[in-house]
Amino acid sequence: MADEESQVDGKPEHPAPLRGPDEGVPANPEGKRSSVAADLGALATGLKTTLGEFFSPVVTTMYPEEKTPRAERYRGRHYLRRYENGLERCIGCELCAAACPVGCILVIAAENTDEKRVSPGERYAKTYEINMLRCIFCGYCEDACPVQAIVLGPEYELSDTSREKFIYTKEKLLEPLPPDVEARLKSATPHPPASPGTSPQVGK
Amino acid sequence: MSDLYANAIGHWVVVVVAMLILFFVVLTATAYTVWFERVALGRIQRRPGPNRVGPFGLLQLAADGIKAAFKESIVPTKTEHVLFVVAPCIAVAAAFLSWAVIPIGLWYNVTYWIADINIGILLVFAFSSLNVYAIFLGGYASNNKYSLLGGMRAAAQLISYEVALGLSLVPTFMIVGSLRLRDIVGYTVSWGPYHGPIPLILLTPIGFVIYLTAAVAETNRAPFDLPEAEQELIGGFLTEYTGLKFIMYYLAEYVNMITVSALAVLLFFGGWYLWFVPPVLAFLFKVVLLLFLYIWLRGTFPRLRYDMLMRLGWKVLLPLGIVNVIVTGVILVATQG
Numbered sequence: 001m002a003d004e005e006s007q008v009d010g011k012p013e014h015p016a017p018l019r020g021p022d023e024g025v026p027a028n029p030e031g032k033r034s035s036v037a038a039d040l041g042a043l044a045t046g047l048k049t050t051l052g053e054f055f056s057p058v059v060t061t062m063y064p065e066e067k068t069p070r071a072e073r074y075r076g077r078h079y080l081r082r083y084e085n086g087l088e089r090c091i092g093c094e095l096c097a098a099a100c101p102v103g104c105i106l107v108i109a110a111e112n113t114d115e116k117r118v119s120p121g122e123r124y125a126k127t128y129e130i131n132m133l134r135c136i137f138c139g140y141c142e143d144a145c146p147v148q149a150i151v152l153g154p155e156y157e158l159s160d161t162s163r164e165k166f167i168y169t170k171e172k173l174l175e176p177l178p179p180d181v182e183a184r185l186k187s188a189t190p191h192p193p194a195s196p197g198t199s200p201q202v203g204k
Numbered sequence: 205m206s207d208l209y210a211n212a213i214g215h216w217v218v219v220v221v222a223m224l225i226l227f228f229v230v231l232t233a234t235a236y237t238v239w240f241e242r243v244a245l246g247r248i249q250r251r252p253g254p255n256r257v258g259p260f261g262l263l264q265l266a267a268d269g270i271k272a273a274f275k276e277s278i279v280p281t282k283t284e285h286v287l288f289v290v291a292p293c294i295a296v297a298a299a300f301l302s303w304a305v306i307p308i309g310l311w312y313n314v315t316y317w318i319a320d321i322n323i324g325i326l327l328v329f330a331f332s333s334l335n336v337y338a339i340f341l342g343g344y345a346s347n348n349k350y351s352l353l354g355g356m357r358a359a360a361q362l363i364s365y366e367v368a369l370g371l372s373l374v375p376t377f378m379i380v381g382s383l384r385l386r387d388i389v390g391y392t393v394s395w396g397p398y399h400g401p402i403p404l405i406l407l408t409p410i411g412f413v414i415y416l417t418a419a420v421a422e423t424n425r426a427p428f429d430l431p432e433a434e435q436e437l438i439g440g441f442l443t444e445y446t447g448l449k450f451i452m453y454y455l456a457e458y459v460n461m462i463t464v465s466a467l468a469v470l471l472f473f474g475g476w477y478l479w480f481v482p483p484v485l486a487f488l489f490k491v492v493l494l495l496f497l498y499i500w501l502r503g504t505f506p507r508l509r510y511d512m513l514m515r516l517g518w519k520v521l522l523p524l525g526i527v528n529v530i531v532t533g534v535i536l537v538a539t540q541g
Contacts, residue, residue, distance in 0.1 A: 058250055
């Protein structure tokens with residue numbers, strides 16, 4: 001009523017409210033008067049919908065028994081890799097620790113000697129620890145590593161019972177990679193070896 | 205058996221044994237109603253519902269019950285201590301008392317009942333109105349604004365819908381001519397060649413619709429669950445209740461739900477008569493169907509606003525109920541003289 005009167009009396013001072021013709025919910029859509037039959041019909045539609053859902057298959061993933069597939073390059077827990085002859089890849093350069101945005105990686109390097117050769121390079125990581133409570137799984141360590149020593153595997157169920165257990169030591173990180181990840185790393189090398197001729201970027 | 209029943213002491217023995225069995229059966233039925241509700245609601249939302257404890261999650265309620273029973277029994281300091289503890293007891297007592305007069309057909313000519321009294325259905329209503337005290341006193345005793353609001357809502361809602369609930373059944377009484385539940389179940393008609401029991405819903409369909417709506421409101425179930433209203437009243441009258449006292453309210457709600465469904469079966473769907481099906485199975489089947497209807501409603505409709513609830517009760521159901529009574533009366537006089 002108030003609206004009609006204001007329009008009859010004169011032109012409204014302000015332009016129409018900032019609302020498009022299709023916005024807002026009018027009391028009676030399309031000017032229809034709500035009827036008991038229409039209301040009951042709406043109730044019936046609701047009941048039909050839920051009954052349809054009731055007879056539809058369940059979509060829940062039964063988690064611990066059944067897991068959704070991970071993306072191929074999912075970034076889960078870390079692994080340190082070895083060469084096929086058993087030498088560790090890590091050369092103790094600490095680039096991963098430098099790249100890490102949260103500083104969760106600790107590398108203490110030591111020199112390789114002829115009697116005790118751990119990695120093919122000059123140095124190796126005497127200590128390699130990752131604090132998994134700090135890690136944000138960004139994968140920058142993997143990108144920074146010049147010898148692809150560190151990779152992020154697919155495991156994401158990393159719960160444990162004490163904080164100390166979340167500091168992954170070198171022994172734990174050197175566990176063998178899951179075979180599918182190993183196969184992927186072999187087939188499509190993320191950082192091609194920098195030998196001229198094989199890599200397109202190193203042309204010239 | 206009839207000799208035993210005629211003997212005064214034997215009568216009491218039979219009644220006490222029947223009560224114990226009833227208590228056990230209703231408790232078990234309640235547990236599985238909760239399980240059924242959780243599974244059915246889950247299916248409506250395309251979830252599996254509880255499925256971890258026992259086969260198909262059937263022991264979930266045992267686990268929940270044990271957990272709640274071992275919780276600390278907290279009575280907040282500033283509550284009315286006596287009322288706070290008494291209120292849930294009233295809820296459970298009122299819920300179980302209704303079962304005293306509900307008869308169940310066990311086999312083709314064996315019917316079970318504890319009290320076969322001629323005002324059976326009125327007694328059920330009397331006991332179910334005690335539920336108002338349980339909820340209102342619980343809300344008042346909690347000394348909490350949300351509880352009090354829930355309690356007030358419950359009082360207004362239950363009293364309003366009790367009128368409609370009572371009126372919805374008057375045509376049934378007029379047709380049958382008795383308030384005794386066994387008479388209503390055993391109501392038979394002789395229509396031409398057909399002679400036998402008939403589901404009374406065919407004679408009073410509007411009565412059933414009113415009864416169903418009012419019954420959902422009476423048991424505080426969604427979409428009429430305003431006294432609890434988790435979103436607005438953080439649980440309403442249940443806010444301060446934990447552990448066993450909470451479980452008692454919870455139990456009472458589900459027992460009431462079964463009571464109301466069983467009553468609907470007795471009053472409108474011919475009780476335990478269903479062709480050749482054994483009566484106890486027929487009764488169970490009909491009750492489960494009605495319980496599913498309850499759950500289905502809960503899974504479908506959003507909660508009503510308080511004024512909508514009152515409008516529906518007083519302006520729709522009550523006039524409809526009165527008209528239903530008058531029309532039934534006119535038809536009865538016209539057909540039977």
